[in-house]
Amino acid sequence: MSQSNAPRRNERHPVSLDARCRTHTGLRDLGEISDLSSEGCCVTTNELFVNVGTRVLVKPDGMEGLTGIVRWIRGNRAGIEFDSPLYGPVVEHLISRHGKGRAAAVFS
Numbered sequence: 001m002s003q004s005n006a007p008r009r010n011e012r013h014p015v016s017l018d019a020r021c022r023t024h025t026g027l028r029d030l031g032e033i034s035d036l037s038s039e040g041c042c043v044t045t046n047e048l049f050v051n052v053g054t055r056v057l058v059k060p061d062g063m064e065g066l067t068g069i070v071r072w073i074r075g076n077r078a079g080i081e082f083d084s085p086l087y088g089p090v091v092e093h094l095i096s097r098h099g100k101g102r103a104a105a106v107f108s
Contacts, residue, residue, distance in 0.1 A: 012037045014100040024055040040081040
């Protein structure tokens with residue numbers, strides 16, 4: 001288990017968002033983004049093994065790929081710091097659509 005002790009710059013928000021993950025060497029896996037901020041996310045994968053410092057591309061369903069670097073690993077979860085922060089309204093939209101504990105939409 002590896003971990004960075006640097007403090008978070010932004011609050012992470014719990015989400016459930018399917019994503020495709022790829023390393024700079026071309027290894028691929030499906031995963032789930034379980035928390036998100038403008039600066040990064042936590043991704044859980046089935047089999048993709050990465051190391052701290054690995055460059056990755058995380059592509060949430062319906063979005064362009066987000067490049068970043070693995071900052072910590074715990075089991076099959078990895079903390080990713082994005083190369084460029086996400087635009088605030090994009091983060092808010094993803095939280096409203098994929099946030100855990102959000103109210104279910106009611107359609108008549």
